[in-house]
Amino acid sequence: MKKRTALLRTFNSCINLAPGIQGITANCQSIAWYSRFPKSILLLSMLFAFSASVYAQRSDKSDKDLIQEKINAFFESLATQDTMLFKSVTLPGGQTWAVKTVADSVRISMRSFEDRVKKFINPDQVIQERAFDFEIRIHHQVAMAWVPYTLDVSGRFEHCGIDIFTLVKNKEGWKIVTLAFTMEPEGCDEIKKTIRRKK
Secondary structure, three states: HHHHHHHHHHHHHHOOOOOOOOOHHHHHHHHHHHHHHHHHHHOOOOHHHHHHHHHHHHHHHHHHHHHHHHHHHHHHHHHOOOOHHHHHHHHEEEEEEEEEEOOOOEEEEEEEEHHHHHHHOOOOOEEEEEEOEEEEEOOOOOEEEEEEEEEEEEEEEEEEEEEEEEEEEEEOEEEEEEEEEEEEEEOHHHHHHHHHHHO
């Protein structure tokens, strides 16, 4: 404490000295820098730690936002029958798997993204899919999205269900690799109850 007080007194006296005396001016500048040094280091350390924390949070959040945007773009491509948009958010070679319960049996059908694009444009069947919720999990360059949804065809309710998207991240960003989904004509109430319980 005494050393710091003496240092501050010397610094204050330097302010009143003529700046033309070169040696004294240099000495005063050194004292001024030294007096600020501890606070500067502390401030920089705090800023660095805060910035690192904010960056980590933003990085995680931005990936989730980007994945949700990709899925919404996928839904938009169905509604607008935009093949270019569909191809921009999916990975070549990807597949869709549909699961539907009929009577006492379960029907499972698979289509490649390429086959889906071939029959994409059909003015008589405009698919309008909307998400109830998004639950996204990310691990490095792979991700999964659990998306309860409702689907209309040309303005008429068709079914509800659960979409399960798997995505990978390459140099172009996040891409949808597979989509497995249930088709439940009478499942909307149960799905909505599940969402409400989770929240």
